Amino acid sequence: MWPLIVASVVGFAIVLERAVALRRRRINPPGLLESVLRALRGGESPNALAAKLMTHSPLGRVLAAGLRNYAAPREVMKEAIEVEGRVVAHELERYLTTLGTIAVISPLLGLFGTIVGMIEIFASQGATANPQQLAHGISVALYTTGFGLIIAIPATIFWRHYRAYVDDLILEMEQAAVRLIEVAHGERVDG
Numbered sequence: 001m002w003p004l005i006v007a008s009v010v011g012f013a014i015v016l017e018r019a020v021a022l023r024r025r026r027i028n029p030p031g032l033l034e035s036v037l038r039a040l041r042g043g044e045s046p047n048a049l050a051a052k053l054m055t056h057s058p059l060g061r062v063l064a065a066g067l068r069n070y071a072a073p074r075e076v077m078k079e080a081i082e083v084e085g086r087v088v089a090h091e092l093e094r095y096l097t098t099l100g101t102i103a104v105i106s107p108l109l110g111l112f113g114t115i116v117g118m119i120e121i122f123a124s125q126g127a128t129a130n131p132q133q134l135a136h137g138i139s140v141a142l143y144t145t146g147f148g149l150i151i152a153i154p155a156t157i158f159w160r161h162y163r164a165y166v167d168d169l170i171l172e173m174e175q176a177a178v179r180l181i182e183v184a185h186g187e188r189v190d191g
Contacts, residue, residue, distance in 0.1 A: 001113060001144060001147065003109050004106060004109050004110060004113070004144065004147050004148055004151060007102045007105065007106050007109065007151055008106075008151045010098070010102060011099060011102040011103075011106075011151060011154075011155045011158075014095045014096075014098060014099045014102075015099070015154075015155075015158045017095065018095060018096070018099075018158075018162050021094075022092065022162065022165060022166065022169070024169065026057060027057060027058050027059065027092065027169050028057070028058070028059045028169055028172045028173060028176070029056070029057050029059065029060075032053075032056070032057065032059055032060060032063070032176075033059075033063065033176045033179060033180065036049060036053070036063055036067070036180070037180075037183060040183075046067040046068070046070035046071070047067070047068060047070075049064075049067050050063075050064040050065075050067035050068045051064075053067065058088045058091070058092065058169075058173070059172075059173050059176060061084055061087075061088055062081055062084050062085050062088055062173050062176070062177055063081075063176065063177065063180055064084075065080045065081050065083065065084035065085075066080060066081045066177060066180050066181060066184070067180075068080065070184050074181060074184075074185045077181055077184060077185075078181055081177045081180075081181070085170070085173060085174070085177065088170075088173070089166070089170050092166045092169060092170065093163075093166055096159060096162055096163060096166070099155055099158060099159045099162070100155075100159045102151065102152075102155045103152050103155035103156040103159050104152070106148040106149070106151040106152035106155065107145070107148045107149055107152045108148070109144075109148050110144045110145040110146065110147055110148020110149060110151075110152075111144075111145055111148065112144075113141070113144030113145070113148070114141045114142055114144050114145045116141075117137070117140065117141025117144065118137075118138065118141050120137075121134060121137035121138060121141060124137075
């Protein structure tokens with residue numbers, strides 16, 4: 001039971017941490033790209049904008065990578081954005097592997113606890129088994145399997161939810177980065 005209790009506490013902490021860390025307004029602030037494009041139209045230096053955006057948000061970091069290479073050829077700008085985008089994506093996915101592992105191992109830990117409990121029950125019964133005592137022991141042993149499932153089901157739900165949510169955030173960043181590249185190279189009129 002102790003490994004299951006530890007897994008439940010760690011899983012709950014990860015769910016709370018990701019709920020706070022992955023707020024859409026913090027990751028992809030609305031209107032950020034538009035304000036960058038307005039500033040560029042207003043004559044602000046791409047490097048000055050990049051310096052401001054580096055500490056703004058994850059989307060700001062991706063856009064800053066492009067702005068630092070604003071005058072470079074399209075492929076250079078795109079590669080700089082992709083490199084920073086991979087770093088940002090890795091940070092957004094932080095702890096999700098651990099949450100997925102908790103979702104997978106919790107039922108196994110519960111089943112292991114049940115098996116160990118059953119072995120102890122049958123080993124302690126001896127030649128004359130008391131059916132009531134045996135039934136009670138089996139029901140207690142099955143609690144670990146149930147507890148493992150109680151941990152695994154929500155952990156799986158949150159793991160899948162956060163994976164899809166991070167994918168959505170990354171897609172939004174990619175769209176903003178592509179728009180910046182197209183505006184920088186005259187392939188699209190901003191607005």
